[in-house]
Amino acid sequence: MLNKFRKRAQVGDTLTWFVATLIIVILLIVFVYVASALAGTKKVVKYASSIDFDDEKVELNWIGNKTEFAFEINFENKNFIEAWINEKES
C-alpha cells in the first residue's frame, strides 16, 4: 500500500518537473524567435525630417532648400518649376 502511494507521488513529481522543463524550453524558443525577428528589422531609413526650434517644428529638406535659395535669385516660372519638382515626388 505504502509502495503504491510512493510510486504515485514519484509520477506526480516527475510530471511537475517535465511540465516545468517544457515551459522553460517553450519560453526560450519564443525569446529566440523574437530576437531573430528583431534582428532582421534593423533598417536605418532616414534621419530626422524635422527639428524642434524655439517651440516650432522646422522641416528639414536639404535638397529642397536649394530650390528655395534659387528662387531668391530668380523666381521666374516658379509655379512651373514647383510643379515639375513635385511631379517626381508625388
Added chain:
Amino acid sequence: MNKKGQDKMLSMYWFAIIFLVAAAIVYMVVDFYSHPYNVRELETELLANQVADCISRGGKLNTEVFSKGKFNEEFENNFFEVCNLNFDSGPQWNEEIQYYVELDFFDVGDVFNSLFNLKKGNLNLVTSCEIKDEDYEKLAKCFTKRFYVASGDRQFLVELKSVVRKTEKNVK
C-alpha cells in the same frame, strides 16, 4: 531513490537547465548582433545631398559646371575632385564600384531634352531602380530628387539620381 540520489539528480537537472538558458542567451545575442544595419537608403540620400551641394551653392549653379553660357565638359572629368567624392569600394567587392550617380540638367523651357548629362559609377546598378518591390532587399537602393538652380538669367532644372549597392555589408 534515496534522498542523496534525488539531490544529485536535481542538481544535474538544474545544471542542464542553466546550460540551456545560457546557450539560448548566447545564441540570441550572437544572432542579434550578427545582422548588419541596413543604411543604404540613408547612404543614397547622403550621396545625393553631397552632389546637390556640389552643384548648387546657395541656389546658384556652380561655375565648375556652368560658366560663360555653356556647360563645362571638364566637369565630367573632374567630378570626383570638385565634389569631394570617392567611389572606391575596396577589395571586398573585387574593386567593383558600388555607387552610381546620374545628373540631368534641363532648361525650364524644355524639360524633355537634357542639356547636360553626367553619369558616374557603376551603370549596371541602375536596373535595380526599376524594381520597387520591398521583397528584393538585396538589390541596390536608389534615390531620385529634382531641384532648381539659377545661374544669372538662366534657369536650370536638375534631376539627380544616386544608387548604392553594398548589399553584402548591409543585408544578411
